[in-house]
């Protein structure tokens with residue numbers, strides 16, 4: 001397509017301005033015109049039969065191809081550019097090539113053809129420079145044509161600026177006409193030489209326009225040609241993998257032609273279809289919110305087709321899109337092979353992939369846009385016999401655009417999406433069950449282990465609560481111990497103080513009785529003996545009472561002994577909780593343990609029973625204290 005387009009862009013304007021050239025070579029031009037028209041037509045036929053990629057697969061069905069092409073804007077341009085406007089020659093004459101101006105509309109196809117060539121060539125820089133030179137040539141050529149036309153309009157040789165008089169034999173030849181105009185045009189547009197001075201207004205206008213063009217377009221393009229090439233290469237290197245580098249490497253390593261061809265095709269596919277691989281790297285240069293916004297607008301339509309992410313919150317999807325890495329696979333290429341260690345899962349953006357047997361031909365399933373795969377080996381599904389290994393071969397049928405999501409990123413995301421995790425695991429389990437690769441007993445065993453682990457965790461939590469309560473109780477017990485000891489000591493002192501007074505009273509009574517006679521003496525002696533007995537008894541009684549009181553205290557309020565026993569009890573309670581299995585010989589202990597167990601079972605709040613016991617003790621203690629005070633008051 002290059003030839004007819006360039007031909008029309010160069011020759012139509014030439015024939016329009018250089019009438020002599022147009023008329024002198026009319027048969028040549030007409031032949032070339034219709035040859036170019038034929039090529040235009042052939043191009044339409046070729047375009048009509050050119051397949052296109054639908055989900056990465058080449059569509060070759062003629063009716064589909066026709067439908068697609070005839071409905072496209074491209075067809076409209078192609079059609080208009082091939083309208084038989086030549087019939088207007090009958091109206092205006094063959095010296096008016098302007099009627100063929102519509103042929104210039106094919107320029108879009110020129111760009112496409114040049115892009116294709118650029119991906120094919122081994123010397124892209126040379127190609128780019130040549131392309132630039134061609135553009136510059138066309139620009140100067142058009143300018144030269146306009147200059148000649150303007151000179152003709154003003155009058156050849158009418159001043160120093162216009163083309164000299166063509167009747168002058170020196171400037172009469174067609175070659176001289178064209179080369180002079182081209183030189184003049186190049187001189188102005190490159191601003192290299194001394195620009196010829198304009199004389200008329202039209203000439204000035206022409207010069208101004210040319211200088212503007214030169215300053216704005218040409219001068220900047222030529223001045224920065226190196227930068228343009230470098231930036232083009234830089235851009236491509238950022239957008240696409242560095243093809244030239246890879247090519248040079250493949251050449252130096254003498255890689256097989258077949259493999260090189262595959263790599264070239266893959267690269268061409270990326271380049272032509274603008275499949276940008278390093279999106280994340282490019283977006284890295286933008287602020288986070290913009291990056292997220294762009295990634296969302298580009299990838300969200302794909303993600304929303306994936307069932308597991310359909311009901312997810314937007315914020316989490318936004319997080320996810322930044323973690324996706326685009327990947328492109330060529331027809332027949334394996335995405336993963338059975339037995340490989342899985343490091344990532346894939347989401348299909350476009351294209352079709354097959355789950356194939358080891359022979360690479362037998363297809364078990366076909367996955368398409370919106371499906372995902374590769375999750376089984378990275379999910380740690382319980383009972384999965386293949387562990388972290390791929391369970392199947394996945395082969396790309398046509399070109400496939402995938403998003404890969406690494407194991408780490410997936411784990412991160414799934415920790416936020418329990419529902420999605422369940423869904424993924426469920427799908428994986430179904431596939432594994434179908435393949436007979438799910439060990440159910442192991443799965444059950446593992447779930448049992450999980451249950452026990454959960455129980456242990458709950459017990460540990462309860463134990464922690466109990467320990468805190470115990471610590472609090474111990475503090476309370478110690479303080480009440482101290483108080484009780486002080487109280488017992490006080491009571492002993494009071495009893496010791498009371499004893500001499502009692503003795504004195506008894507002595508007095510005895511003296512009174514002796515004074516009443518012998519019989520009385522005998523009586524007295526008996527009474528004395530009784531008294532002594534009584535005294536002993538009373539002292540014993542006092543002692544017993546003291547002991548009794550002490551005993552009561554011991555039992556009810558608790559001295560050192562009782563504290564010890566209470567401590568022991570509490571310790572036993574905790575001990576029982578801790579081990580939960582220790583046997584107790586003592587019946588009482590058993591009862592206590594039973595009581596405790598009941599409390600633990602009956603009461604959700606651990607340690608509540610202990611608290612209740614202490615509460616009862618406290619109540620008893622206060623009751624005791626009241627009782628003692630009443631007794632003391634009576635004695636006084």
Ligand SMILES: Nc1ncnc2c1ncn2[C@@H]1O[C@@H]2COP(=O)(O)O[C@H]2[C@H]1O
Pocket residue numbers: 336342355364365372373374375376377378389390391392393394431
């Ligand atoms: N029968 C199947 N149908 C659909 N997908 C499958 C089938 N068998 C395996 N896969 C997918 O292929 C993937 C291969 O790698 P994984 O084992 O990680 O995860 C696997 C599944 O996601």
